[in-house]
Each structure stands twice: as C-alpha cells, then as structure tokens.
C-alpha cells in the first residue's frame with residue numbers, strides 16, 4: 473500500500489512517499505483533517521508558517537497517539553526570512569507553534585521573498601546565509617533533514633557551492649501539464665529528492681478532459697492519476713485535501729500507468745492559466761486588480777463549500 477512506502481534521503485532519513493498538503497486549511501480545520509489522514513494511514517504532513525496552521529498540525533500529530541518517530545512533519549522557513557537570524561528564529565518559532573521537539577524536514581520556502589518571485593534577483597548570498605541556519609538546526613537536532621523549495625537549478629547550484637551539508641529535498645510545482653523535467657533530473661542526479669506540490673494543479677486539472685480520458689482507462693479518478701503520475705516520476709506528491717473521501721482516494725494509487733500513457737501525460741497541453749487561482753504568486757500571479765478579485769472569489773467559494781472533515 474502506497475501509504476507505507478518510503479524513500480531514503482541523502483542523510484539516511486526515511487520519508488513516506490506520499491504526503492498530505494495543508495495549504496488553505498485553516499488552523500482549526502486542519503486538526504480533524506490531519507487526524508483523519510493519520511487514521512487512514514498517512515504518515516507525512518506538509519505545513520509552513522505561511523499556511524498559519526502549524527499549531528493545528530502539531531496538535532493533531534501530538535494527539536494522534538502515534539509514536540513521534542512514525543509521523544514525518546515538514547515545515548518551512550518563510551520566503552521573506554533572508555538573514556541567518558531570521559531563518560534561525562523562524563525554525564524555533566515553527567517548533568514552538570507545532571509543540572514538537574523536532575521537525576523531520578525544514579525547507580527554505582522560496583529562493584526569493586514572494587514579492588520578488590519569478591524575477592531576476594536571486595538572493596544568492598542571502599540564501600547561503602539562510603542555509604547556514606538550517607545546517608545549524610540540523611546539527612542541533614532540531615530538524616532531521618533540510619531542503620529547499622521553489623529553487624531553480626541555478627539557486628540549487630548556489631547552495632551546493634557554499635554548503636557543508638547538501639540539501640536533501642527540493643519541493644517544486646509539478647503536475648501533469650506543468651512538470652519541470654530538467655530541474656527534476658538535475659536534482660535527482662545530485663541525490664536531491666524532489667517533492668511535487670500542487671500535484672492536482674490546485675484543482676485546475678479536475679475538469680481536464682484529456683487527463684480524464686486517461687484516468688478512465690485505469691478506472692481511477694483524475695486526482696488518483698495525478699498522484700500516480702508524480703510517483704512514477706520518482707517524486708513525492710503532497711496532495712491537499714480536508715475531505716475524508718478525497719484523502720482515502722488520493723492514497724489508493726496502487727496501479728501502474730503504462731510507459732505509453734506516461735509519455736502521453738508528459739505531452740499534455742501545458743497548463744498556463746490556473747483559473748481562479750491565477751493571482752497566486754506561485755502560479756505566475758500578477759498583483760493586478762482583476763487577478764486579486766479572482767482570488768478573492770475562489771477563496772470565498774472554497775469557504776462556502778462544505779468540508780466533511782469538520
């Protein structure tokens with residue numbers, strides 16, 4: 473069963489091959505969502521200070537009754553924390569928020585502050601300084617593994633060029649219709665495990681007919697196909713859900729996509745417009761009024777949608 477499969481990071485730490493994403497699940501709702509996920513057998517949860525739900529994630533893990541070493545918890549150093557001190561304090565704050573005595577993985581959320589995301593300024597020296605704080609947290613036993621997120625090849629090279637301990641993970645946007653194959657290959661060649669965030673494209677793939685036709689061939693849903701696609705690329709997907717049925721479904725991925733269909737999925741028309749989510753920075757969002765209104769509409773709709781995990 474996929475929930476029991478693990479991969480091994482460069483420092484020997486094992487990480488479950490499938491994780492639970494928690495972006496846009498608020499601190500109150502994340503408690504029942506993580507509790508249900510753990511009940512179903514998930515053993516890997518992804519959070520971040522930016523999600524404002526570290527407290528709830530930590531509480532659900534602590535209250536689960538599971539031995540701490542059986543649950544893999546990831547958090548991140550804020551994208552805007554670009555000094556050694558800010559990164560060190562950020563890790564300590566995540567430990568306080570979660571109430572855990574260590575985190576399994578801490579990632580640098582982005583090579584640039586969000587306002588500079590996708591721009592040309594690379595924050596090279598700042599990221600080396602931030603990385604030093606992660607290395608110190610690792611040496612102090614506050615975290616068991618360290619990594620990056622949203623880092624392009626040049627950003628990864630910058631860290632590798634000045635580090636004592638190499639990053640073990642890079643968490644990047646990767647889904648059918650938007651898979652950074654070169655970046656993935658480059659990381660994997662250097663022993664860096666790649667995690668796929670937004671494996672369902674934040675829900676934008678749900679209505680994709682081309683993907684739905686392939687899913688039908690395997691008698692699975694589009695999210696299941698999306699998760700399986702990432703797994704077969706050697707990625708660790710982090711599908712987000714607060715719905716118990718979706719949580720169960722996303723973990724039932726013990727089928728194999730044929731080589732022919734993997735090629736077909738690699739060739740799916742690139743997803744360039746994330747619909748209601750297009751205003752979000754990671755999907756190329758621009759801070760114009762139209763995009764922000766679309767984002768507000770989407771957020772309102774998802775708040776009005778009932779979540780059965782409550």
Ligand SMILES: NC(=O)c1ccc[n+]([C@@H]2O[C@H](COP(=O)([O-])OP(=O)(O)OC[C@H]3O[C@@H](n4cnc5c(N)ncnc54)[C@H](OP(=O)(O)O)[C@@H]3O)[C@@H](O)[C@H]2O)c1
Nearest residue numbers: 493494495669670671672673674675695711712713714718
């Ligand atoms: N490092 C970064 O910069 C970064 C950026 C983005 C995301 N992430 C991480 O990656 C995680 C996943 O990405 P994401 O949250 O953007 O999006 P995602 O996992 O691609 O998609 C989540 C959306 O798909 C829906 N969904 C999931 N499974 C479903 C199913 N079986 N059937 C129907 N709908 C389903 C969810 O709704 P329901 O809740 O109703 O199921 C939600 O609307 C995040 O939560 C976060 O932990 C990291």
